[in-house]
Amino acid sequence: MTREQALQEAVEAAEAGKRLAASAERAAHGGGDPQRYAVAGGVWADTARAYTALAAVLPVLRPASQPECAVCGVTDINLVRAAAAGWRLVLGRPACAFCAGRFPDWTCRQF
Numbered sequence: 001m002t003r004e005q006a007l008q009e010a011v012e013a014a015e016a017g018k019r020l021a022a023s024a025e026r027a028a029h030g031g032g033d034p035q036r037y038a039v040a041g042g043v044w045a046d047t048a049r050a051y052t053a054l055a056a057v058l059p060v061l062r063p064a065s066q067p068e069c070a071v072c073g074v075t076d077i078n079l080v081r082a083a084a085a086g087w088r089l090v091l092g093r094p095a096c097a098f099c100a101g102r103f104p105d106w107t108c109r110q111f
């Protein structure tokens with residue numbers, strides 16, 4: 001599960017809890033039994049908190065299109081920008097302009 005998925009689950013659980021809280025309030029005003037809605041709403045609220053806590057510890061995933069230098073780990077926004085900034089493929093792996101400059105020309109090619 002990614003952080004984004006956990007946050008989406010948290011949002012949906014919070015919305016379910018909100019709907020049940022509204023149902024409990026209507027039941028209370030309409031002479032019904034608000035207790036069962038309130039209990040279910042509480043469970044959804046707990047679920048939302050659990051997913052929020054999970055999202056807080058999950059890593060933010062880097063988009064697959066974002067190149068990462070195989071030598072120093074620096075990233076660029078996308079391949080087009082990286083190519084314009086002097087990134088090269090060094091022995092087939094992406095390297096930023098600084099790192100690529102430390103390798104002999106025959107190991108580098110443009111991408």
Ligand SMILES: [Zn+2]
Nearest residue numbers: 069072096099
């Ligand atoms: Zn680098």
